[in-house]
Amino acid sequence: MGVLQEKLSSFYKSRWLVFVAAMWLQSWAGIGYLFGSISPVIKSSLGYNQKQLAMLGVAKDLGDAVGFMTGLLCEILPIWGALLVGAALNLVGYGWVWLVVTSQVPVLPLWAMCALIFVGTNGETYFNTVSLVSCVQNFPKSRGPVVGILKGFAGLSGAILTQIYALFHAPNQASLIFMVAVGPSLVGIGLMFIVRPVGGHKQVRPSDGKCFTLIYGVCLLLAAYLLGVMVVQDLVEVSETVISIFTGVLLLILLVPIVIPITLSFGPEQRHPEVEALLPPPQNKEAGKSQLDSDEVILSELEDEKPKEVDMLPASERQKRIAHLQQRLLQAAAEGAVRVKRRRGPHRGEDFTLTQALIKADFWLLFISMIMGSGSGLTVIDNLGQMSQSLGYDNAHIFVSMISIWNFLGRVGGGYISELVVRDHAYPRPVALAVFQLIMTLGHVFLGMGWPGSMYVGTLLVGLGYGAHWAIVPATASELFGLRNFGALYNFITIANPAGTLVFSSLIASTIYDAEAEKQHRQNMMLRVLNASEPLKCEGSVCFFLTSMIMAGLCVVGAGLCMVLVLRTRIVYANLYGKASSSRLRL
Structure with missing residues (x-):
């Protein structure tokens, strides 16, 4: 009985259990990606026009990006308390929206509906922050893979939740809003005592590499499976039984990673004698102060x-x-020949507060390059429908589904590749970000030129590059500015998304698109008579050519900023990873 109790305790405190639970939590955390699915029922039920619906979309984007309070509360509250707050916000926000849509409570004014959407989506930031903070602290030497995998599951959650919703086959689309309100909240409450820091730096094992390999295998299998299911359901009318089988297999794939903590905790004891030597011996803090x-x-x-x-x-x-x-x-x-100066604030690699980080050039180099890359990538994602229609594609659904898969693979692959850069070569992680921004540059060029098949190539390259940002940038921030205030730093970095789309989508893309549409409308008198009451549409590659070239140029600028950051931080990464790299080479 004592041995079993010890193994159960080891299982509960396993950092791999925390990691797997965080993956499940992230699978339900991307509720913002489902707004496109729930917006039609909101529009029809409340009688909104497209402009009013766009205001709800802006509220959703702000709720997904504004995480200042999240970062502060995660430093004050225990981890389970932060998850409970996020679950409550999600339930109240989207739960009230569901009550309004189903006419169970009086209809609220537009500003109140925007506030509810903002509150509900803001709960997602608590799930993201708790998952990343806990797992980065538990895996301090594997930050790239951990962040990439977790952000990948968040990006794929829309496809996962859509498939789970298809299992119920509810005729009333409002039930999807109910699932968005209740599902993530229940998962967050169920995992709030599991997802937490557990001193994972003391649980280093020789088998960790194999465990990450299994996780990567599950990620690739999940991406391929979902892509296949999307294609089948798009091309063929499937029965409820087939949908149930598809969803059951999906849930089984999501459950596979739990094998890792079970095997490590209940399997035969295989402790390597060099494991403890990997950790620094404890020191007397007072004596060494x-x-x-x-x-x-x-x-x-x-x-x-x-x-x-x-x-x-x-x-x-x-x-x-x-x-x-x-x-x-x-x-x-x-x-007395040298008057020694006391330094002001921490150095790179030490723990910064958000205020201290905001006055550092390194932080702004990273943030501005994030705006260039993720902002341009999200602009493509938001305008995929108009891009595909302007190039003559009738159904944009396939491109939306494909870019979500490439986004997922970019997050997972970006974390893996950047980890190879720092672990094997002790070279700054932002060099991987620069490479992915150059890949995005090619993607924007393909989308802008409008060649046959260029939409497929462009969405592939932009999706991979955009996803990689969300694996590489948070890991880089934790390495340069420390883990103590990582929650606040991460939530400030997420502002790059709405800031980028405000410039690229609202100011550049929409202005150029409307100008080209107006020009075509004036040139075609017949079209002008027949479609006088319809909104203007632009056709041809000219609609997004200039926008794509501008975004391609800014991605090159972002890559240049990343290389400046690489030159400034070489010594930091040499100190962080140089010893591990050299010892691995000697072996």
């Missing part, structure tokens, strides 16, 4: 005194040169 302060002072002087060519030396030679320079500074300080 004065020495730490002294080292910090000398390190701040080293930044000013060391020659620039030192950073370009091999790791062993660089350490010797730095140690020699530090010894000279210590001796000079003791003799």
Whole structure:
């Protein structure tokens, strides 16, 4: 009985159980992606026009992006408390919308409906923040894969929830709003005592690589399966029995990762003797405090005194040169020849507050490059319908489904590739972001040129690049600015999405599209007479050519900013990952 109790305790405290539970939580967290499915029933039930519905969409985007309060509450409340707040917001927001749509409560004015949509979608930020903060702290040396996988499941949640909803086959579309209100809230409450930091840095095992390989395999299988199901359901009329089978297989795939914590906790004990050596021995904080302060002072002087060519030396030679320079500074300080300055604020790689990060050039380089990349990518996603129609495609559904899959694979693949860069080469992670932004540049060019089949290639490249941003940028922020206030930093970074779409979609794309549509309308007198009451439409590659070229150029600028950040942070990544990389090479 004692052995079983010990194994159950080990299972409950396993960082892999937390990771798997966070994946399930993220599978229900992307409720914002379902707005396109619930907006028609809101429009028809309340008699809204397209402009009023667009205002609800803006409220949804703001609720999904504004997470200042989320970051603050995650620092004050326990993790389970933050999840409970998110579940309550989701239930109240979308639950009230469901009551209004089904005429069970009086109809509210438009501003109140916008507020409810904002509140309901804002609950999603609590699910995202809790999942990322918990798992990044539990897997500090695998931040890229962890962030990529979790954000990938959030991006794929719309397709997952749509398939689960199809199982019920409810004739009333308003029931989808009910599922959006109740489903994520129940999942969040059910997992609120599981998703939490558990000291995962003390649970390093030699089998971790195999566990991540299994997770990646599940991700690829899930993406391929959902893509296949979407194509089948789009081309063939399937029965309820087939839909039930499709959904059952989907749920089984989502359950497969639980095998990892079960095997590690209840399987045969396989503890490697070198595992504990991977962790630094505990030190007496009080005894070492004065020495730490002294080292910090000398390190701040080293930044000013060391020659620039030192950073370009091999790791062993660089350490010797730095140690020699530090010894000279210590001796000079003791003799009074050097007046040692106290540093102001933390250095790169240490724990920053949001206020401290906002005055750093590194943070703004990362944030602006995020606006260039994710903003242009989201603009393509939001305008896929008009893009495909302007190029002569009747059904935009296939492109929407495909870009959601490429977005998922970009998030998972971006985390994996960037982790190879830092773990195997000790090179700054933003170099991977620069590569994906150049890939997005090609995608924008394909979309703008309008060649035959270019929509398929363009959505593939833009989807992969856009998804990679949400794996690489949060991991980079945690490495440069620390884990202590990661929740606040992450939620500030998410503002890049609405900021980018405000510029690219609202100001650039819509203005150019309307101008081209008006030009075509004036040139075609017959069309002008027949469609006088219909909104203007633009046809041909010219509709989005200039917009795509502008976004391609700005992605190149974003890649350039990433390379500037790479040059500024080489020493940080050499210190973080250089030892692990060199030891792996020796083995």
